Amino acid sequence: MENKCSLKVVSDKSGKVLSGTAAILHATSREGGFDAYMTKFAEKVAKEALSQHLDEQRKPRLRSIG
Secondary structure (H helix, E strand, C coil): CCCCCCEEECCCCCEEEEHHHHHHHHHHHHHHCCHHHHHHHHHHHHHHHHHHHHHHCCCCCCCCCC
C-alpha cells in the first residue's frame, strides 16, 4: 500500500523516517509545541506575502500615451 502523506521527517534520535501524524507531532514538538509551530509558520507566510506584494508595488506601471 502506497503512503499518501507528503510530510516526512527524520527523527533526531533514531534516524527513522516518520510520516503522517507521527511526522506532524515530531515537527511541532521540535518547534516547541503546536502553537509555536503555527506562529512561526504564519510569520513566515506573512513575511513572504508582504515581500512579494512590495516587490509588485515597486514595479513601475507603464502605459503608452498616444
